[in-house]
Amino acid sequence: MTSTTESRYRVSGMDCAGCAAKIDRAVRRIEGVSDVSVSPTVGTMVVRHAGPLDAAVLERKVKSLGYGLTPAPRGSAEPSRAEEGETVAHAHGPHDGHDHAHDHDHDHDHDHEHATSSQKTPVVAGLHGHDHSIGEGPWWGSRKGRLTLGAGAALLLAYGLGQLFPETASVFFLAALLVGLGPVALRAFAAARAGTPFSIEMLMTIAAVGAVVIDAGEEAATVVLLFLVGELLEGVAAQRARRGIEALSALVPKTALLETDGATRSVPAETLQAGDRVLVRPGDRLPADGEIVSGESQIDEASMTGESVPVFKGVGAAVFAGTVNGDGTLKVRVTATAADNMIARIVRLVEEAQEAKAPTQRFIDRFSNVYTPLVVLVALLTAVLPPLLMGGDWGGWFYKGLAILLIGCPCALVISVPAAIASALSAGARRGMLVKGGTVLETLAKVEVIAFDKTGTLTAGRPVVTDILSFGAPEAEILRLAAALETGSSHPLAAAILTRANDAGIVPPAVEGGAALGGKGVSGNVEGRSLLLASPKTISAEMPLGGEIEAQIAVLNEAGKTVSILAVDGRPVGALAMRDDPRPDARTALAALKQRGVETLMLTGDNARVAAAVGADLGIAVRADLLPADKQRIVLDLKAQGRRVAKVGDGINDAPALAAADVGIAIGGGADVALETADAALLQARVGDVPALIDLSRRAMANIRQNIAVALGLKAVFLVTTLVGLTGLWPAILADTGATVLVTMNALRLLKS
CATH class of the missing domain: 2.70.150.10 (Calcium-transporting ATPase, cytoplasmic transduction domain A)
Structure with a gap:
């Protein structure tokens, strides 16, 4: 099997998917290139190739189209050590077990390993130049800005000279036309040689030359200027979309x-x-x-x-x-x-996500490949058939054909999807919600069932003391003595007791002869008294508890709480109940999902009693006593019923189920496994981010539908008005560039989500 390597570049000057398509087709023609992924929204290109890549050929190809090419800069999207060819295995064991007598109940999931291996080579250095970008400075200082200003000044000068010398006005307007059209025509022919004959630059060149042929030079020069203004606005909007993620890198001090x-x-x-x-x-x-x-x-x-x-x-x-x-x-x-570092990885993940095309975007790309040649054919037939078959005016119908050429440009259509997805991904990343690509975003919008892990997902993942029962001693004294016995222990239940004592301002006394009793409890002497802290089962074997105490313990157990009893000098004096409680926002988050028509389900390895208590608190259906393979099976069963399933877990013990789901969502902390294995990651451990993620995906899909409607709707309206003679070249180019700018600005609204 032939191995491929991957080189990553920054491409300056891309404003829309049409730009990306031209670069894609040109680079694919280079010998040895097996695949190309170009993202105008983040200005990147990934080239997969067998063997070394000819940097000089690549540079010439891209530069001839009017774009700049540089290696992807270090620290933003450079391959990590694993991406540079090193196989990395992430091994994550189960939750630590403890030989402790509190009979605690937690998830005990099996180990899993996640291994990734990919081969990449460093990007080729020494590439330079750009012809077409807005850049980081003011728009008027860029090449595109200078070209637009130059074309505008030439048109104004031509208009002034035309007023002074009317008999040679056409010559002045032709000269003004060449100022703006020259660079556009050069890009058009370069794109044609590279495999894109039906580019917007080619349509613009044909329309402008045709307008000169029918003695509409003034209008042709104006149309070219409007086209350049539209491109400039697209560039400004595209740059604004990119800055949301680029700003993250600037947060790190120099x-x-x-x-x-x-x-x-x-x-x-x-x-x-x-x-x-x-x-x-x-x-x-x-x-x-x-x-x-x-x-x-x-x-x-x-x-x-x-x-x-x-x-x-x-x-x-x-x-x-x-x-x-x-x-x-x-x-x-x-x-x-x-x-x-974390910021570099987030930037890299978001950029890679934006490079991956969503299903809707792939469909639009395929559609535009048929649509644009069809528009050229319709324009040709419009210019020729009415004069031939109906005796129409050749000049008038030729003019209408030129207008249809401009109306038919697919720029607004092809940018409608990637612009919205890029904005949504950027907005999510700023809120700690990472989504790995448009495909995941589209799938999230259609999710019908979300399966949640319990420990560490719906709950905080650490027990807390919920109740202190007194059987004769004050509550503060019970807590003080229990904390003394647990001092120095790292067990989760011990940590819960020590945390509660610390919060209460209690300083535990010193313990003499402290010892763990081999799975039965902990004991020691404090202030001359013999203490034992253990489970009810262990204590009852040593001393009678009495029916009233046993009834109280039974109520706590039914609530899913773990109970430890404190005995002093052979007599029970109190008890502490602990539970891994639900996160504060879990109940409202699950209710929000229900309001959105999404069914929720808890899948946990914990025992049925504890899981049922937590599920009752949260109002969620529960499946308990599950191994990782059981969770995976349940997810697959739901998918077999034709339902879209998302799985939310900690990214460690739920790997099989996360992988089996339509969308795997890792929650909490930004651990490596959460960032690298799941389809989406919620860096801040908030259950409330799950409905927020669903909302973001649905808004993105609604935005895409709006963009497509605007792009096609404006074209349809101006097509009709052009055919009936109400509009001409100027409105045609405004329909195209105006629709593109509207679509881009509409997509940018998602940045405020």
Whole structure:
């Protein structure tokens, strides 16, 4: 099997899918190229090829069409280590087991491995130049801006000279026409040689030359100017669409305070390596992904996750490049280079998603391949048949044929889908919702059933103390003694007790002779008293509990809570009940999905009693005691019924079901597995982002339908008015460029979603 490599480039000057189609066809003709993916919305091109790629040939091809070509810059969309040919296996084990006597119930899913392997080569360096872009500066400083201004000035000058010398006015307008039409015609013939004979530039060139033939030079020059203005507006709109994601890269500071040998010095942030230690002062942006090794502070992660409330983080917590440190001084150990930090990966994932064509976009592309030649044929028949068959005026019908050529340009139609999808993907990314492509976005809009994991998805993934029962001792004393026994333990239930004690301002006393009792509980001596903290089953084997206590415990167990009893000197004095409670927004999120006509289902490996209690709280159907293979089977059964299914999980224990679903959605934290294996990822662990994601996808599809209606509707109206003689060349070009600008601006509304 022949291996292929992948080279990635930035292409400047693309404003619409028509631009991308010309580049696509030209590059595919280069020897050795097996596939090309061009995205005008993000200005990128990915070329897959067997063997080395001839950089000089590629440069000439793209530059002859009026576009610039440069390697994809480091740190935004450069291939990661795995993408450069290294096979990476992500192995994720089950939730840690603990030999602890609290008889806790959690999901116990099996291990899974996810391995990816792809081969890519570094992009070819040394490519340069562009002919056609808006660029980063003001529009009037770009080549396209200068050409438009030059054509406008030439037309005004021709009009003025025509008033002074009426007998030679046609010559002046012809000269003005050539100023604007010359570069357009050159691009048209270059596109024709590269395999795109029916480009908008070719249609414009034919129409302008035809107008000169019938002595409509003034109108031809004006039409070309309007065309250039339309292209300029398209470029400005396209650039605005790209800036939403590009702005993420700008969040990372240029410099960092690197600590070496006890001293701090300023270095470029892009030079930081894993293992380096950096100082982050209050108010600074973090220069790299890392782990806090000293200090604590509130971290503003709004730029990363859309979460408006700063998050408190201390030693051992993960932090991300571009987020803002609050009022504390931090020392951070770098865990990722600039090319592989969270922002770089998000930018890369969004760009790759925008490069992938949605089904609707693929259909529109195929349709336009037939549509444009058909328009040329209709224009030709309009110009020829009425004079031949009905004795019509040759000049009048030839003029109408030229107008139809301009009306038929498919620019607005072919950009209607990618512009909307690019805006939706960018809007989602800014809110911490990553969607991997238009296909996923379209599928999300049609989802009928969403299956949720429980632990870590609908619930927070960590138990909390919900009840403290007193059998004679004060509640504060029960908590104080229980916290003393659990001090130093990393078990989730122990952490819940210690957290509750800390929140209450309780300082646990010292324990003497503390010991774990081999799966039965924990014991020790505190202040001269013998303590035992264990499950009801263990305690009842040591001492009688009594019917009243057993009844209280039964009620808590029915509510899905884990109960631990505290005994002092051989007598039960109290109990603590713990549960992994639902996330605060889970109930409202599930209700919102129901309002949108989406059915919800919980699939969990937890036991039926605990799962049923959580399901009753949330109002969701429950399937419990499931292995990963069982979850996958249920998802496949739903799909076999003809239903569109999404699966929401933590991206680790739900891999089989996530892969089996029509859309797999990983929730929480932005872990590597969440970013790389699922179809969509919710970086901020909010269940409320699931209905928000559905809303975004549905708005995007509605926007696409609006765009297609505008594009085809305007063309239909002006086609009729042209045939009956109400409109001519000027309205025709306004119909085309106006529709393109309207479609683009409508798509940009999604950026505000």
